[in-house]
Amino acid sequence: MDFYYGMAQLIGVHTLLGLSAYVVLLTGQVSMAQAGFFAIGAYLGGMLTVLAGLHIVPAMLLAAVASALVATVVGFPALRVKGLMLVVATLAFGEAVRIFWFNFDYQIAKGNIQVGPLGGEGFKQIRYFPENGWSTADVAIFIWAWVIAAMVALWWMDRSRVGSVLRAVGEDELAAQSVGINLTAVKVSAMGIGGFIAGLGGAIYAHYTTHIEHLNFGVVLATFAIAYPILGGLSSVIGVLLAVIFIQGFLVEVLRFMGDWRNLLFGALIVLAMNVRPDGLFDARATRALKRLLGGRDA
Amino acid sequence: MKRLLTIAAAVGVAMSVGTTADAADRTVKIAGFGAMSGVVRSFGINTDAVMRAAAKAINDAGGVKLADGSMAPMEVSFDDDRCNAEEGISVVRRIASSDAVVGVGPTCSNVAEPLFGILQAKAGDEGDSGLQFPIFTDTAIKGGLAKISEWAFRNVPNESQMYQTLFEWLASEHPDAKSVYGGVEEDFAHSRFTWYKVMKTRSADAGYEVKGEAKWLLNDTNFTTQVRAMKRAGADVIAISAHPFTTCGVLKEMARQRVEYKVLVGLTSSSSLETLNGCAKQAEGIIIPTSFAPVNPDAVAAADAAAALGGSADLHSAAAWEIMMILKDVIETAGIQATADSVAADRRAIRDGLATLKTTKGLLGEITRTDEGEAVKPYVYVHAADGTWAVLHDPNT
Numbered sequence: 063m064d065f066y067y068g069m070a071q072l073i074g075v076h077t078l079l080g081l082s083a084y085v086v087l088l089t090g091q092v093s094m095a096q097a098g099f100f101a102i103g104a105y106l107g108g109m110l111t112v113l114a115g116l117h118i119v120p121a122m123l124l125a126a127v128a129s130a131l132v133a134t135v136v137g138f139p140a141l142r143v144k145g146l147m148l149v150v151a152t153l154a155f156g157e158a159v160r161i162f163w164f165n166f167d168y169q170i171a172k173g174n175i176q177v178g179p180l181g182g183e184g185f186k187q188i189r190y191f192p193e194n195g196w197s198t199a200d201v202a203i204f205i206w207a208w209v210i211a212a213m214v215a216l217w218w219m220d221r222s223r224v225g226s227v228l229r230a231v232g233e234d235e236l237a238a239q240s241v242g243i244n245l246t247a248v249k250v251s252a253m254g255i256g257g258f259i260a261g262l263g264g265a266i267y268a269h270y271t272t273h274i275e276h277l278n279f280g281v282v283l284a285t286f287a288i289a290y291p292i293l294g295g296l297s298s299v300i301g302v303l304l305a306v307i308f309i310q311g312f313l314v315e316v317l318r319f320m321g322d323w324r325n326l327l328f329g330a331l332i333v334l335a336m337n338v339r340p341d342g343l344f345d346a347r348a349t350r351a352l353k354r355l356l357g358g359r360d361a
Numbered sequence: 362m363k364r365l366l367t368i369a370a371a372v373g374v375a376m377s378v379g380t381t382a383d384a385a386d387r388t389v390k391i392a393g394f395g396a397m398s399g400v401v402r403s404f405g406i407n408t409d410a411v412m413r414a415a416a417k418a419i420n421d422a423g424g425v426k427l428a429d430g431s432m433a434p435m436e437v438s439f440d441d442d443r444c445n446a447e448e449g450i451s452v453v454r455r456i457a458s459s460d461a462v463v464g465v466g467p468t469c470s471n472v473a474e475p476l477f478g479i480l481q482a483k484a485g486d487e488g489d490s491g492l493q494f495p496i497f498t499d500t501a502i503k504g505g506l507a508k509i510s511e512w513a514f515r516n517v518p519n520e521s522q523m524y525q526t527l528f529e530w531l532a533s534e535h536p537d538a539k540s541v542y543g544g545v546e547e548d549f550a551h552s553r554f555t556w557y558k559v560m561k562t563r564s565a566d567a568g569y570e571v572k573g574e575a576k577w578l579l580n581d582t583n584f585t586t587q588v589r590a591m592k593r594a595g596a597d598v599i600a601i602s603a604h605p606f607t608t609c610g611v612l613k614e615m616a617r618q619r620v621e622y623k624v625l626v627g628l629t630s631s632s633s634l635e636t637l638n639g640c641a642k643q644a645e646g647i648i649i650p651t652s653f654a655p656v657n658p659d660a661v662a663a664a665d666a667a668a669a670l671g672g673s674a675d676l677h678s679a680a681a682w683e684i685m686m687i688l689k690d691v692i693e694t695a696g697i698q699a700t701a702d703s704v705a706a707d708r709r710a711i712r713d714g715l716a717t718l719k720t721t722k723g724l725l726g727e728i729t730r731t732d733e734g735e736a737v738k739p740y741v742y743v744h745a746a747d748g749t750w751a752v753l754h755d756p757n758t
Contacts, residue, residue: 187509
């Protein structure tokens with residue numbers, strides 16, 4: 063059972079990462095910076111529990127706020143570029159964050175060992191969960207409480223005027239601007255919300271793995287972050303969850319026995335999935351069907 | 362009443378048949394894991410082959426003696442963690458949810474560190490909810506990792522000691538060599554640690570002037586700039602702390618730029634077949650301390666058994682052979698039951714057994730075990746000569 067709880071934890075963390083990219087994508091911005099925000103959340107979250115001795119919840123929230131602030135700051139210059147240029151710019155930011163942690167040393171003595179980030183050697187002993195007696199099930203429930211909170215918040219936002227504004231900007235910036243929508247506020251807000259969710263995910267990730275290093279937050283993670291909402295579809299937050307389950311649960315875990323062939327099949331299956339479901343695994347039709355199933359009004 | 366007795370008898374017979382079958386079917390399950398895909402997959406492939414070869418040797422000799430005196434075969438499985446921390450954790454959680462009594466792995470230090478972190482730090486600490494599952498590491502070699510958890514044990518060489526004696530020996534053998542220049546695979550935990558914390562400091566301790574280091578990344582394929590800096594430094598000793606893939610790239614670039622040196626030193630993980638397959642000509646003469654070489658009948662037999670199953674015995678995979686033999690002894694001494702109900706107790710017994718070991722038998726001689734779960738292994742210096750690894754010096758003689 064421990065394994066399934068562990069998988070639930072992993073899927074939960076990646077869902078937060080995917081949701082962070084989802085909210086930014088709604089405004090039409092393809093951000094490869096989510097791994098950078100995730101890294102900021104991971105390192106700060108870890109430092110706050112290990113070095114400052116904070117409880118996990120305030121540590122996560124502070125780390126998420128810091129990530130959100132950085133994301134907001136990044137959001138302003140990102141306004142000046144679009145499309146592929148934005149991809150390159152945000153990718154460069156993500157790499158800059160990674161390199162920052164690669165060169166960042168801050169350790170203090172805790173008992174007979176030194177703890178804290180140590181550049182390329184990483185940041186170990188982020189053992190808040192086991193040291194406080196949290197079982198694997200407790201951690202899974204804790205993570206999913208955050209995931210569900212984030213999903214419900216985004217679901218609600220999607221159904222509110224805010225969601226319509228985000229989607230309007232994503233669909234056609236000019237049209238949105240012509241009806242008085244403030245593009246700067248919308249895009250920067252989306253980036254900030256995405257940064258907050260990525261920071262939450264990162265802080266949990268650091269405590270889930272107990273050891274983080276710069277290599278965990280590279281281009282591959284940034285690609286995963288953006289792949290989740292694209293593969294899952296932008297119709298609903300459910301799509302992100304389905305995509306994470308498909309990638310982490312099926313492609314990574316179930317196909318593990320295939321060795322190197324798994325990597326090959328990995329790409330092929332994603333291409334296949336996107337051809338079969340071009341609007342994502344959970345597209346608008348699926349969203350309408352779910353709404354009907356839940357007895358709600360049709361979109 | 363008669364019907365009830367009949368049913369009870371039938372259930373009794375069924376249970377006894379089941380019990381008999383269970384006793385006959387008992388196996389000691391050892392779960393290997395490591396990189397079977399990606400850049401460092403050869404490590405996992407070799408470890409898998411060596412573990413299966415060792416299990417075959419043990420089973421051919423009758424298997425493992427259990428607590429009740431019966432003999433059970435060893436069964437080995439192997440999972441791919443892709444040298445990825447998240448996947449390593451998932452793999453170990455899955456193994457720990459099975460009836461495997463011990464895990465052997467991982468390949469990469471960046472997987473070992475988080476993995477040991479999710480284990481219970483102090484065995485029996487009820488306030489620590491970490492995983493209670495013994496892990497015996499054959500390959501991840503970055504210094505001092507086993508102290509993270511009392512459930513973690515390693516059978517990897519002590520690089521600090523190996524390079525200290527190597528540089529001291531080089532200083533006496535090559536008194537004309539006065540300076541060292543390093544090359545380091547900067548983003549790989551082991552390579553980085555070994556250069557900055559081991560090679561650099563140990564060479565300075567041996568009296569060498571350290572002129573600096575060139576840095577590259579594990580996935581780099583172009584080393585022009587780094588080798589140019591290396592050539593400009595004009596050091597007598599070039600010490601490369603990198604794995605076979607980039608070691609070969611750098612050596613080829615060094616040959617292209619005609620870098621001159623008196624002594625070439627490599628990372629212990631590069632004393633493998635991969636280096637010779639990749640750049641035997643350019644690696645000619647490179648000196649590496651290693652805890653395995655087929656220099657005695659036991660080591661030759663282990664290497665042959667691994668080769669028969671498609672693997673290559675090197676310092677890392679040979680450690681897996683030693684681990685399997687150590688586990689056999691520990692299991693027999695600890696007296697495990699290998700039943701579905703005894704998994705937790707068996708794991709604890711194996712952990713406790715491993716923790717009490719002071720010495721074990723190794724392929725090159727006696728291995729000393731430290732209180733922190735680490736090994737101090739015998740080693741030799743090998744050098745690449747005519748496309749093979751030949752023993753250059755045995756510091757124990």
